[in-house]
Amino acid sequence: MSSADEYSDDEIDYYDEDDEGMLVDDDESASEMELDNFSEGASKKKIYEVDYESLSQAEVEKQMKSDVDSITSIFGVAEDVAPLLLRHFDWNKEKLIEKYMDNAATVSVAAGIAPPEKAPRRPAASGGRLHSSSQSSKESLIGPRRSSRRTASAATKSSKSKVLERVTPQVHNESFVCPICFDDTQTEFLSLVCDHKFCKSCWAAYIESKVKTEAESWIACMAEDCDVVAPDNFVKQVLTGDQRTWERFHELLVRHYVSHRPDLKYCPYPSCTYTVSCSITRASLATQVPIVTCGNSTTHKFCFGCNIDSDHRPVICAVAKMWLQKCHDDSETANWIKSNTKECSKCQSTIEKNGGCNHMTCKKCKYEFCWVCMGPWSEHGTSWYNCNRYDEKASKDARDAQSRSRASLERYLHYYNRWANHEQSKKLSVELYAKTEKKMEEMQMTSELSWIEVQFMKKAVDEVIKCRTTLMWTYGMAYYLESGNEKELYEDNQRDLERAVEDLSELIESPLDPEVIKTLRQKVTDRTVYVTKRNEIVLEDTARGFLEGRWAWNVPVAGLD
Ligand SMILES: [Zn+2]
Ligand SMILES: [Zn+2]
Ligand SMILES: [Zn+2]
Ligand SMILES: [Zn+2]
Ligand SMILES: [Zn+2]
Ligand SMILES: [Zn+2]
Structure with missing residues (x-):
């Protein structure tokens, strides 16, 4: 099957109507194929998705080169010059064009293309069509950035070349001694447009230290007080035979480009070289x-709007950041909750959680309870399941009995506890995958199902983990939501998803009964479809609520009025 449209709407309606009762019909409803369709029919952009494009390193370099080429042709400058100009203006083409038009000579000096005395005669200034007439115009436009760069490069230079004086350019090779190493056996000397000559091995050592130690791609001349910068080709020439440093230099150039383009962001996953291009504005965050x-x-999912390197939908960046900060600040108080063990509320024996499912059974007294609220499990299967909602009345009572701060801590712990629980379950996912794979092998042996046919188990685990991420963040958001109708509806959706996830989680973690593998397959598949759908509802409705300005907050949120 190829299209999501083939998924029968009737199936969804069936679950809608049957919402409060049993979720599963053993005999009919969704099949595996439909499950595939449901989760992969994502070709159309959803309300909670944004447009973006993923770029390989080569594609980013291509984009960078096209920026360079356009400046080269607009200004009519040498190919080596345009990258330095762009880098000096942090790849802001418009600003570069404006400033260069205004005063090409000043810009050329500031960008390290020419020493001041040569500036007016440099090809950058005179070779192009853009003749500058206002040489006297203010230097200040490039002031601040300049001085900070100077300090950095001055520090390295002073250690390297304190003795260095300006070298007279007309000295010939035979009688020339490198002013840094004074090694008279050196025969190869190189200089930038400023004519400050140094031997090739000094250049190489200098560039290598800049690139490798300082991660710097802006390489100024080694002569004291000289601000001329080495163009890429010069660096390449010096680094012949040192491919690694050259590659690192090149990588730094690309990094500089990506980090200064507001529409580009590196994938934060370790050693991943991909970049994402997304033109979302600050305001739309x-x-x-x-x-x-x-x-x-x-698996390389991250937020383009903030530094959180995971999927924090449905919560906007500002609220997500606030919540993480809160959890970080309060981690001392909340630490005990994170612990993996709890005591049975009946017999007090210690119980360890070893899977994602919240349905706990005490090994000693067989008491069944909910891991999160410690309430009896029997209440969780009924329609008045109420594990997700913080009981405002109970909290009021608590306030009467105890201090105010105690009540606010309890309120926080209510949300934190549920947040941390899903996080903890997610962390156990490695074990869950391993256990599931064993189960899938077992299924294959005890039934006539093929390896492909038992994949429904893995898909169920995938979905459970995905939905736990959503659930985690819904608690972070709920903490800041002002109570009222909207919050109640929000919590209804949250509860429905949570219940669906816990149901499915319990089902996939229960021991395998070879007698009922076929029914199990149907059940798991159906519940997975249902869970997927509940997750969509939470994501879509929350996203719509943001667009409609429906959410009211109990604290000021940055960027929102
Ligand atoms: Zn030397
Ligand atoms: Zn120089
Ligand atoms: Zn990546
Ligand atoms: Zn974000
Ligand atoms: Zn017990
Ligand atoms: Zn509970």
């Missing part, structure tokens, strides 16, 4: 969560 995936791996 108040209503949208730009979660992107790099083209290298579907």
Whole structure:
């Protein structure tokens, strides 16, 4: 099957109507194929998704080169010159064009293309069509950036070449001694447009230290007080025979480019070289969560709008950041909750959680309870399941009995506890995958199902983990939501998803009964479809709420009025 449209709407309606009762019909409803369709029919952009493009390193370099080429042709400058100009202006083409038009000579000096005395005669200034007439115009336009760069390069230079004086350019090779190493056996000397000559091995050592130690691609001349910068070709020439440093230099150039382009962001996953291009604006971060995936791996998910390197939908960046900060600040108090063990509320024996499912059974007294709220499990299967909602009345009572701060801590712990629980379950996913794979092998042996046919188990685990991420963040958001109708509806959706996830989680973690593998397959598949759908509802409705300005907050949120 190829299209999501082939997924029968009737199936969804069936689950909608049957919402409060049992979720599963053993005999019919969704098949595996439909499950595939449901989760992969994502070709159309959803309300909670943003437009973006993943770029390989080569594609980024191509884009960078095309920026360079356009400046080369607009200014009519040498190919080596345009990259330095662009880098000096942090790849802001418009600003470069404006300033260069205004005063090409000043810009050329500031960009390290020419020493001051040569500036007016440099090809950068005179070779192009853009003749400068206002040489006297203010230097200040490039002032601040300049001075900070100077300090950095001055520090390295002073250690390297304190003795260095300006070298007279007309000295010939035979009688020339490198002013840094004074090694008279050196025969190869190189200089930038400033004519400050040094031997090739001094250049190489200098550039290598800049590139490798300082991660610097802006390489100024070694002569004291000289601000001329080495163009790429010069660096390449010096580094012949040192491919590694050259590659690192090149990588730094690309990094500089990506980090200064507001529409580009590196994939934050270790040693991934992909870049994502997304043109979301600052302002739209108040209503949208730009979660992107790099083209290298579907697991490389991150937020384009903030530094959180995971999918924090449905919560916008500002609220997500606030929540993480809160959890970080309060981690001392909350630490005990994170612990993997709890005591049975009946017999007090210690119980360890070893899977994602919240349905706990005490090994000693067989008491069944919910890991999160410690309430009896029997209440969780009924329609008045109420594990997700913080009981405002109970909290009021608590306030009466105890201090105010105690109540606010309890309120926080209510949300934190549920947040941390899903996080903990997610962390156990490695074990869950391993256990599931064993189960899948077992299924194959005890039934006539093929390896492909038992994949429904893995898909169920994938979905459970994905939905736990959503659930985690919904608690972070709920903490800051002002109580009222909207919050109640939000929590209804949250509860429905949570219940669906826990149901599915319990099902896939229960021991395998070879007698009922066929029914199990149907059940798991159906519940997975249902969970997927509940997750969509939470993501879509929350996203819509942001766009409609429906959410009210109990604290001021940065970027929102
Ligand atoms: Zn030397
Ligand atoms: Zn120089
Ligand atoms: Zn990546
Ligand atoms: Zn974000
Ligand atoms: Zn017990
Ligand atoms: Zn509970």
